[in-house]
Amino acid sequence: MPRIRRKLPRIFASLLVALFISSLHAPQARAAQAQSQGTPAPTQKSALDAPARELVRRIAASLPVGTRVTIEVRNQSSLSEDDASALRATMAGELSARGLRTAGEGSAAASVTVTLSENVQGYVWVAQILDGDDSAVLLQSVPRENAVAAAPESKKIVLRKELLWSGPAHILGAAEARAPNGDTIDLFLLELETTTAVITDSKDSFRTELPFVVPGSRDPEAHLSFYDDRITVDFFIRHGVGSGYDVDECVFSTAGREMANCPELRHFPPPDAFSEPPAGPSVLGDQGALVLLLCLDTQALLSSGRGDYTQSDSIAAEAINKQDGLSSPVEFPGPVINLEAAPLDQKFDESTLAIVHNLKNGNYEVYRITAACGN
Amino acid sequence: MRSIASRLRAGTSAAAVVLTLIFGVAAARASTRPKVGGTLRVELSARVATLDPRLPAALAQERLDALLFDRLVRFNERGTLEGVLAASWKSEEQDKRWHFQLRPNIKFSDGTPLTADIAAQALAPILGTSFQVSGSSLDLVIESAQPMPDLPERLATGHNFIFHVAADGSLAGTGPFTLNEWIPDGAPGRAIFVENADCWAGRPFVDRIEVSFGVEPQRIEADFEFGLADVADLAPADLRRASQRGARTWSSKPVELLALVFDSQRPGVRDVRLREAIALAVDRSTLANVVLQRQAVAAGGLLPQWISGYEFLFPTAMDTGGALSLVQSVNSARAPGSPAPAPLILVYDASDAEARAVAERVAVNLHDAGIAMQTQPAKPGAAPADVRLVRVRITLPEPRAALLQTFVVLGITNVPSPSDNGPEALYAAERSALADARVIPLVHEMESCGLGATVRDWMPLDSGEWRLDDVWLAQNADASPAAAPAAAPTSPAATGGQP
Numbered sequence: 027m028p029r030i031r032r033k034l035p036r037i038f039a040s041l042l043v044a045l046f047i048s049s050l051h052a053p054q055a056r057a058a059q060a061q062s063q064g065t066p067a068p069t070q071k072s073a074l075d076a077p078a079r080e081l082v083r084r085i086a087a088s089l090p091v092g093t094r095v096t097i098e099v100r101n102q103s104s105l106s107e108d109d110a111s112a113l114r115a116t117m118a119g120e121l122s123a124r125g126l127r128t129a130g131e132g133s134a135a136a137s138v139t140v141t142l143s144e145n146v147q148g149y150v151w152v153a154q155i156l157d158g159d160d161s162a163v164l165l166q167s168v169p170r171e172n173a174v175a176a177a178p179e180s181k182k183i184v185l186r187k188e189l190l191w192s193g194p195a196h197i198l199g200a201a202e203a204r205a206p207n208g209d210t211i212d213l214f215l216l217e218l219e220t221t222t223a224v225i226t227d228s229k230d231s232f233r234t235e236l237p238f239v240v241p242g243s244r245d246p247e248a249h250l251s252f253y254d255d256r257i258t259v260d261f262f263i264r265h266g267v268g269s270g271y272d273v274d275e276c277v278f279s280t281a282g283r284e285m286a287n288c289p290e291l292r293h294f295p296p297p298d299a300f301s302e303p304p305a306g307p308s309v310l311g312d313q314g315a316l317v318l319l320l321c322l323d324t325q326a327l328l329s330s331g332r333g334d335y336t337q338s339d340s341i342a343a344e345a346i347n348k349q350d351g352l353s354s355p356v357e358f359p360g361p362v363i364n365l366e367a368a369p370l371d372q373k374f375d376e377s378t379l380a381i382v383h384n385l386k387n388g389n390y391e392v393y394r395i396t397a398a399c400g401n
Numbered sequence: 402m403r404s405i406a407s408r409l410r411a412g413t414s415a416a417a418v419v420l421t422l423i424f425g426v427a428a429a430r431a432s433t434r435p436k437v438g439g440t441l442r443v444e445l446s447a448r449v450a451t452l453d454p455r456l457p458a459a460l461a462q463e464r465l466d467a468l469l470f471d472r473l474v475r476f477n478e479r480g481t482l483e484g485v486l487a488a489s490w491k492s493e494e495q496d497k498r499w500h501f502q503l504r505p506n507i508k509f510s511d512g513t514p515l516t517a518d519i520a521a522q523a524l525a526p527i528l529g530t531s532f533q534v535s536g537s538s539l540d541l542v543i544e545s546a547q548p549m550p551d552l553p554e555r556l557a558t559g560h561n562f563i564f565h566v567a568a569d570g571s572l573a574g575t576g577p578f579t580l581n582e583w584i585p586d587g588a589p590g591r592a593i594f595v596e597n598a599d600c601w602a603g604r605p606f607v608d609r610i611e612v613s614f615g616v617e618p619q620r621i622e623a624d625f626e627f628g629l630a631d632v633a634d635l636a637p638a639d640l641r642r643a644s645q646r647g648a649r650t651w652s653s654k655p656v657e658l659l660a661l662v663f664d665s666q667r668p669g670v671r672d673v674r675l676r677e678a679i680a681l682a683v684d685r686s687t688l689a690n691v692v693l694q695r696q697a698v699a700a701g702g703l704l705p706q707w708i709s710g711y712e713f714l715f716p717t718a719m720d721t722g723g724a725l726s727l728v729q730s731v732n733s734a735r736a737p738g739s740p741a742p743a744p745l746i747l748v749y750d751a752s753d754a755e756a757r758a759v760a761e762r763v764a765v766n767l768h769d770a771g772i773a774m775q776t777q778p779a780k781p782g783a784a785p786a787d788v789r790l791v792r793v794r795i796t797l798p799e800p801r802a803a804l805l806q807t808f809v810v811l812g813i814t815n816v817p818s819p820s821d822n823g824p825e826a827l828y829a830a831e832r833s834a835l836a837d838a839r840v841i842p843l844v845h846e847m848e849s850c851g852l853g854a855t856v857r858d859w860m861p862l863d864s865g866e867w868r869l870d871d872v873w874l875a876q877n878a879d880a881s882p883a884a885a886p887a888a889a890p891t892s893p894a895a896t897g898g899q900p
Binding site: 336 | 800
């Protein structure tokens, strides 16, 4: 059993050494490496353009060519006003392109009111067309996509977030496979399908089941870490107060796209068998925090907020031994359910991945959080 | 240094374990992790006579049944179906036969393994005789002579629970809790549920749920105010007061339709112009904002806006002038010298205080439009009414299934099924259903409750379905108002409920 258990003291010591080693790194080098790369999620604008043109095509088909029309676009949905404005422009342009003449109010023969509405499944766009005594209503459903949020600026450390993946699958963890030069090769995801855990990639080009049945849990937890063409998956199963954990660890080969090694389940007793929680900074309290980041001569911890899973959340950097805020928070549309520990690797430890449950659309999202030195 | 770094890399994942153990938390876990333990106290105003899913269920019973039993499928927060006891499902023969493949290795709380045969025995009496339900191994088959395109959606709600009948007649479920105490006849009634540690989906976070039901609204309000109830089924006025004093409250999306349903065979309401006049005369805004204390929104359509996306196309504004004009045209068509028509009779559910208030307000609106109406509670054996005030709970978040469900409840049979699932087809069907004004939507009402300061991860569905297995309780020290989301001793596990 207890391969990991035997190693624990040595690993803990290694962790402290890592902190020390990392603190010696030149900050300039890190700032230069803070540029994020990867597979960006589709933007809202591109996803909405085609259905906007399709709706205008249907509107135009119901009116004689050359009709003078006014068009009004009302936004009653969760779309941003920027998106709504872009759609107004797209629709007006498409009307002209289809031979209808847009006109000022009073001089037009027909009026078109487009309401950007939505229901539980997606957007519903409604066009009400009034042409003299004739009227018509056209409705069109449009899949809801995800916006890329902007990153706020900050203090000593600037945190930037980048949406890498979004979808309805229940994502527990994620890891970016990197080339030796730091370029992202692929984003690997750990999906939970009730009692089956699946490794997949962001392009969904393969799916490999972990070779064990995931015990039922209402708060499942797993962590992924990448190193040297391998992703290690640690699956945590909690048993309640005072019962400790089970940990399933599997190693997945990113090169061969196959499971390399999955030892048997290991049980860890409650934490107090090792040590009492240290009286550390607040971020290491109940909230558990997390990721080791370095900037200037400071070691930083990224931590999320203290809300529950019904609340929006944020991530901010704090000094490891104090409660000093080192960055402004970056905000998320739902709880951060996982922050992947950054690889203890000299090249990549300015960025980490956050898994967020977006409460607005129900999707699970993977963000890359990148830290760079501020002014 | 490189060799040290290499060793560190190799130990990265194990280091996460170390952090977890050292700090007593997940090393890379965010937000606040749910905590295990504690007793959740729930007070409901509705009375619950039984927990047997085979008997017709009201909302309160369904909520309690969901603690004991699972369904085959359910809706998730995105309004799409996901498997619960069923891992997959498919239809054959134009939706006349459905196969549900059950998950393996699931046990009822009495230790009996879940099989398709047991599931079939549970569902057969619930679904009724027009369905043939059978099972072999883990393959559950449901057949009907008629196509059932919406069968999975139907099975996701209502009392379509799977249970096992033990030799002594008691019922066991696969749900997150087991029944420890059941006193339905008390004043109030009382049920105690304890955690099912072996639940296939993981044990729930709270150890125990104590439910009082049939509780007087005044007592619920007092218990909530003094911290004696964690989840309190407050009446609209009490909810507003609780909210004003800073207590946490929660409201669902509008999920209940209150509508007038006419018996168009009755002479008094046979004329469609009179029914259209009634539709114009009702002040829905006042019903929603005053009578129901902003716990409702004016309804022009059958489906609420959040489900259909097009409800705004149906008008809701009051037009007394238009109503008077229609009433005059109806009156002018009567033979000269004929007696004035008798007042219309509107009946409402006698146990529904909100329905009574709404009915009385509607009568006032109609009086202003020159239509005489009397309201009275529904009684067995009473003379037939001209119009009924009907409450329809819209449990299906999928628009097509929700519309068809609403048609069934309201007795709308003269409208063909929508040709597809698109909003245009649904809008056409709904418009057609409302065209003869036999049904007049009034308001869509929300479901609401008060939440104690220690309640966490209160994540019900938009449709109002509670998820008490997700709820956990913060320790008192964590339960500061700032920490609370801004919405708002363990007994031995019983081996099976005996509803």
